[in-house]
Amino acid sequence: MKIAYFGPEGTFTEQAARCFAGSMDGEDISFSPLASIEDVFEAVETGAADCGVVPIENSIEGGVNTTIDTLIFDADLFISKQLSLPVVQNMMVSKKNADGRVSKILSHPQALAQCRKFINKHYPDAVTEASNSTAEAARITAGCGLERGGTAAIGSKNSAEIYDLKIIHENIQDDKNNMTQFVLLTKTDTSAPMIGRKTSIAFSTEHRPGELYKILDIFALWDLNMTKIMSRPTKGRQWEYVFFIEIEGYENAADVADALTMIKRKTVFFKNLGSYQTLAPPQ
Amino acid sequence: MKIAYFGPEGTFTEQAARCFAGSMDGEDISFSPLASIEDVFEAVETGAADCGVVPIENSIEGGVNTTIDTLIFDADLFISKQLSLPVVQNMMVSKKNADGRVSKILSHPQALAQCRKFINKHYPDAVTEASNSTAEAARITAGCGLERGGTAAIGSKNSAEIYDLKIIHENIQDDKNNMTQFVLLTKTDTSAPMIGRKTSIAFSTEHRPGELYKILDIFALWDLNMTKIMSRPTKGRQWEYVFFIEIEGYENAADVADALTMIKRKTVFFKNLGSYQTLAPPQ
Numbered sequence: 001m002k003i004a005y006f007g008p009e010g011t012f013t014e015q016a017a018r019c020f021a022g023s024m025d026g027e028d029i030s031f032s033p034l035a036s037i038e039d040v041f042e043a044v045e046t047g048a049a050d051c052g053v054v055p056i057e058n059s060i061e062g063g064v065n066t067t068i069d070t071l072i073f074d075a076d077l078f079i080s081k082q083l084s085l086p087v088v089q090n091m092m093v094s095k096k097n098a099d100g101r102v103s104k105i106l107s108h109p110q111a112l113a114q115c116r117k118f119i120n121k122h123y124p125d126a127v128t129e130a131s132n133s134t135a136e137a138a139r140i141t142a143g144c145g146l147e148r149g150g151t152a153a154i155g156s157k158n159s160a161e162i163y164d165l166k167i168i169h170e171n172i173q174d175d176k177n178n179m180t181q182f183v184l185l186t187k188t189d190t191s192a193p194m195i196g197r198k199t200s201i202a203f204s205t206e207h208r209p210g211e212l213y214k215i216l217d218i219f220a221l222w223d224l225n226m227t228k229i230m231s232r233p234t235k236g237r238q239w240e241y242v243f244f245i246e247i248e249g250y251e252n253a254a255d256v257a258d259a260l261t262m263i264k265r266k267t268v269f270f271k272n273l274g275s276y277q278t279l280a281p282p283q
Numbered sequence: 284m285k286i287a288y289f290g291p292e293g294t295f296t297e298q299a300a301r302c303f304a305g306s307m308d309g310e311d312i313s314f315s316p317l318a319s320i321e322d323v324f325e326a327v328e329t330g331a332a333d334c335g336v337v338p339i340e341n342s343i344e345g346g347v348n349t350t351i352d353t354l355i356f357d358a359d360l361f362i363s364k365q366l367s368l369p370v371v372q373n374m375m376v377s378k379k380n381a382d383g384r385v386s387k388i389l390s391h392p393q394a395l396a397q398c399r400k401f402i403n404k405h406y407p408d409a410v411t412e413a414s415n416s417t418a419e420a421a422r423i424t425a426g427c428g429l430e431r432g433g434t435a436a437i438g439s440k441n442s443a444e445i446y447d448l449k450i451i452h453e454n455i456q457d458d459k460n461n462m463t464q465f466v467l468l469t470k471t472d473t474s475a476p477m478i479g480r481k482t483s484i485a486f487s488t489e490h491r492p493g494e495l496y497k498i499l500d501i502f503a504l505w506d507l508n509m510t511k512i513m514s515r516p517t518k519g520r521q522w523e524y525v526f527f528i529e530i531e532g533y534e535n536a537a538d539v540a541d542a543l544t545m546i547k548r549k550t551v552f553f554k555n556l557g558s559y560q561t562l563a564p565p566q
Contacts, residue, residue: 057516057522058516059516059518059521059522060516060518061348061516062348062514062515062516065344065345084521130413175518177519177521179521181522209502209503209506209507209508209509210499210502210503212499212509212512213496213499213500213502213503216493216495216496216499217496219492219493219496220492220493220496223492224492225492226492226495227522228522229495229514229524230514231345231512231513231514232345233340233341233342233343233344233345235342235343235458236460238342238367238460238462239340239342239464239510239511241512
């Protein structure tokens with residue numbers, strides 16, 4: 001069993017991949033960190049990996065557009081499991097930087113944004129610099145002594161371990177309720193068990209007043225609870241939208257199946273993205 | 284009249300700012316390029332500028348989250364005009380690079396993504412490198428001769444003029460229908476003329492099944508056409524959403540006013556973001 005994930009090692013996506021692996025009947029599980037979200041989709045589609053792990057939504061930043069658009073427009077994959085992890089950021093320096101001086105702070109722009117208030121309060125004079133990932137920031141920081149006044153990286157505890165860094169501040173993200181949701185992608189839609197499932201679909205309607213309302217009317221008729229709704233551009237038609245919606249329920253349960261049949265008939269584009277269970281977050 | 288915009292000079296936002304200026308009764312109009320979208324909001328709120336110009340949505344990439352979130356959660360500003368501009372990317376080199384050799388391509392990550400297919404086809408061996416803006420890429424390229432095999436920037440014609448670069452490929456974005464929508468922000472909501480107006484609102488509902496449906500029901504009752512719908516995380520409450528919706532009509536027209544009153548009563552959070560006209564794109 002080979003699990004591809006959006007890498008490099010030491011990111012939250014790797015942590016999610018390991019949680020998904022823990023829920024599998026594990027024989028030989030191997031992990032393959034890939035350079036982009038698109039690469040993960042491709043690995044699963046071509047069979048180079050059995051399944052793939054990518055982030056889909058952050059509770060502060062919102063949907064991860066590359067994941068959502070690739071699911072809707074490009075790939076033929078299904079969501080087969082879902083998991084939310086708390087985003088906990090830490091500040092770390094090279095062990096050569098014994099007194100923890102920091103004049104430059106490196107991280108992925110999203111991680112820097114998540115720690116903006118902390119940085120402004122504790123390091124108002126430090127320069128912040130964007131890296132391609134939190135793990136890359138950790139790797140670069142590992143090679144930095146004090147030559148330029150001290151470099152720090154912001155990232156997960158995991159990346160501090162991998163690159164042998166010293167954590168000088170823990171849990172520094174401004175919002176302590178920050179969570180990222182990840183999905184496990186597979187080539188086939190998973191079947192039983194039916195309980196506790198959610199189902200994701202994508203659709204677009206005719207461009208007429210009230211069309212989205214008619215679709216939500218169908219959910220209301222069948223008393224289905226919507227747990228996610230995101231709109232994305234159709235790309236081909238300007239300022240028109242495809243909706244990505246998640247409902248509670250299993251696609252083969254009678255009510256959900258009836259509602260989906262009706263929605264399929266009332267939309268110009270419809271895609272079933274799978275039914276899945278949500279894993280409990282690790283303790 | 285001072286117009287702040289998300290700079291630097293030479294970006295599409297500057298072009299939008301100049302279009303908005305062209306629609307004003309122009310006396311003394313001056314432009315102030317600022318380093319971030321948040322800085323533009325702040326300049327208008329503090330009165331350092333009379334109005335501000337920021338991007339709000341791209342027809343391929345979707346909503347500009349910083350603009351939408353600041354409008355919803357942080358600022359007390361109104362949209363007073365709207366404009367869509369075609370995104371036309373060009374490849375440009377220093378005039379010292381007489382034979383137009385290119386081994387490295389610099390631009391903002393979004394612009395690089397918009398020209399991915401062109402780059403893969405025509406410059407499969409070139410290294411791509413991220414810059415903070417398309418204008419910064421042009422500035423760096425202006426200083427590059429052939430020492431490292433040739434550097435090119437991707438950006439607007441405007442930035443080629445500002446940095447005195449030679450355009451070697453025009454109109455290279457993969458999607459020829461790519462448009463970005465900009466808004467002009469002011470401290471007070473604009474009044475007459477009433478015709479041809481759209482109105483933006485933001486709201487969130489109780490977290491119960493069918494609540495969004497009830498709101499869309501109000502639009503349906505008053506026959507109001509929804510031209511934009513985007514969902515954003517509430518931040519405080521995980522996996523709940525604030526909706527940013529644009530409808531056709533003027534907030535003080537009887538039907539729209541009645542609908543908005545009813546929506547205000549049925550939501551836990553409601554914000555009127557202004558009524559505005561859409562400028563015709565420049566010829």
